[in-house]
Amino acid sequence: MRDEEFQVLLQGVKEAVEHYHGLRNDLRTTILPRRPKPMEAADIRELRERTGASQAFFGLALNVSTKTIQAWESGARSPDGGNLKLLRLAEAHPEMVFEHLHEPPPGLVQPEKPRRGRRREPKGQPA
Numbered sequence: 001m002r003d004e005e006f007q008v009l010l011q012g013v014k015e016a017v018e019h020y021h022g023l024r025n026d027l028r029t030t031i032l033p034r035r036p037k038p039m040e041a042a043d044i045r046e047l048r049e050r051t052g053a054s055q056a057f058f059g060l061a062l063n064v065s066t067k068t069i070q071a072w073e074s075g076a077r078s079p080d081g082g083n084l085k086l087l088r089l090a091e092a093h094p095e096m097v098f099e100h101l102h103e104p105p106p107g108l109v110q111p112e113k114p115r116r117g118r119r120r121e122p123k124g125q126p127a
Contacts, residue, residue, distance in 0.1 A: 036084045036085050036087075036088040037088070038078060038080075038084065039072075039078070039079060039084065039088070039091075041072060041073050041075035043091075044069075044072045044079070044087065047090060047091055047094075050094070051090075051094055053098065055073070056069075061090075061097055062087070062090075062097070
């Protein structure tokens with residue numbers, strides 16, 4: 001390592017130590033959010049049942065497959081990362097995650113139910 005590179009590194013370490021001791025306020029400190037606490041299989045099942053969702057709809061709301069929900073609920077796998085964060089959000093504020101769970105997607109045209117038999121005309125009026 002060249003002397004000038006070493007001096008740059010040494011200066012950086014000195015600045016970090018000064019910042020740590022509160023002697024500098026021109027450096028930015030970023031505080032990251034805590035990782036969500038892991039969820040047990042029973043907690044995931046209880047959350048899903050509380051929302052009244054099937055495993056398929058629960059997976060649809062969380063953007064994961066039904067097989068993934070089944071694996072979480074059986075304890076074969078555990079959610080992590082964004083999935084765990086979303087589950088914890090759903091636990092605290094289910095209306096945010098499952099608000100439109102039981103509604104058809106926008107723009108979906110529901111087919112009319114077919115009618116059985118002929119439509120009868122009231123008596124006394126020609127058909």
